[in-house]
Amino acid sequence: MFKLAAYISKTFVITWLTLVFGFLTLIGLLDSLANGADIVKSGGGFSDTFRYMFLRAPVIFDRIFVFTLVVAILMVFVKLIRNHELVALLGFGISATKQVLLLTPAVIGASLISILFIDIAMAPAVRALQSWGIGEYKIKNITSDNPLWLEDRGRIIRATQRINYDELGDLRFFFRDDDGRVERIWHAERATYKKPNWELSGIEELEVKGADGETRVFKSVTETRIWETRQNPNSIARLAAEPRDLSLSEMRNFSKRGNSGSKPSFAYKFWHAHRITRPLAAFLLLIACAALMQRTGREDTGNKTLILGITMAFMFLIFDGAMATFAASGSVAVWPAIALPLLVFGLGGSYMLLRTETL
Numbered sequence: 001m002f003k004l005a006a007y008i009s010k011t012f013v014i015t016w017l018t019l020v021f022g023f024l025t026l027i028g029l030l031d032s033l034a035n036g037a038d039i040v041k042s043g044g045g046f047s048d049t050f051r052y053m054f055l056r057a058p059v060i061f062d063r064i065f066v067f068t069l070v071v072a073i074l075m076v077f078v079k080l081i082r083n084h085e086l087v088a089l090l091g092f093g094i095s096a097t098k099q100v101l102l103l104t105p106a107v108i109g110a111s112l113i114s115i116l117f118i119d120i121a122m123a124p125a126v127r128a129l130q131s132w133g134i135g136e137y138k139i140k141n142i143t144s145d146n147p148l149w150l151e152d153r154g155r156i157i158r159a160t161q162r163i164n165y166d167e168l169g170d171l172r173f174f175f176r177d178d179d180g181r182v183e184r185i186w187h188a189e190r191a192t193y194k195k196p197n198w199e200l201s202g203i204e205e206l207e208v209k210g211a212d213g214e215t216r217v218f219k220s221v222t223e224t225r226i227w228e229t230r231q232n233p234n235s236i237a238r239l240a241a242e243p244r245d246l247s248l249s250e251m252r253n254f255s256k257r258g259n260s261g262s263k264p265s266f267a268y269k270f271w272h273a274h275r276i277t278r279p280l281a282a283f284l285l286l287i288a289c290a291a292l293m294q295r296t297g298r299e300d301t302g303n304k305t306l307i308l309g310i311t312m313a314f315m316f317l318i319f320d321g322a323m324a325t326f327a328a329s330g331s332v333a334v335w336p337a338i339a340l341p342l343l344v345f346g347l348g349g350s351y352m353l354l355r356t357e358t359l
Helices: 003-033 036-041 046-082 085-091 097-133 233-238 248-255 265-276 278-292 303-328 334-358
Strands: 148-154 154-162 167-176 181-192 197-207 217-220 226-229
Touching: 003 046, 003 097, 036 226, 046 097, 046 278, 046 303, 085 097, 085 233, 097 233, 097 265, 097 278, 097 334, 148 334, 181 226, 181 303, 248 265, 265 278, 265 303, 265 334, 278 303, 303 334
Parallel strands: none
Antiparallel strands: 148 154, 154 167, 167 181, 181 197, 197 217, 197 226
């Protein structure tokens, strides 16, 4: 039994790694071609195309790794069907349930390794892309349409430009009293990071306290002011990033009440829970795939069930993506949004697996 498990697991791992390499190369190449004009405008050359593909690889892998796991599982069963090995397995009493158990360590292990790689590699890659400002990171970065809001030492701060990685532009500081009422407002044209704080320039000040309906205007401040804060360019990049593009520790930190982030805390909580439940999702999809691929006909090649399996994987991703959209916007609570796709496909796969045992 151990040798059989090793054989099936080895087949799965080799197939999965081949699929991952192929998908990353294909999608990365198409992505780099789509953003080639931005790479050229930034002064990049031919080698920067490969740099862009390298930096985008962890992000693309995060989006596709569950799908690649499903396709690899299906391809393993297609191989067993075409080599008539599935008939032999069933003849030796190794049912679909036992086949699931044989593949579970490899599938769960691949899921955990994927999550570890994403956790280590994606956040630094996204920060590098933000600093570069290529493609979608021009839009997802700090802009007037997508401003960064944060609370810092009782002040509310709004930034609408990311001039460079260590420079912010068009900032407003709202100073509040102990009751939360705004007392005065600063508008700064630029904030430049000079470790350990930020140096503000082009400052105008508006005194709000005691106005009592009186019209007041911003007055220029000639001297340079310092923004004393714990925020640095790296932390600003984390604040500006999409929740799912962060590491698990960063998601957990921003999900806590009172911590700043570009999105509400429940969005970070959802993506944290979503990532750590992907091994469970892979296991449930393994059950469904194993039940679906029990084809032992003499002329059966597994092609039709392969198409059905890939369609099932797409349906899961669409359903899961829809629930992710609802949860990240606050329309659905975090855990129901996580649990519903898993429950639906888990129950469906379990039912099909039980059917294979009774037929």
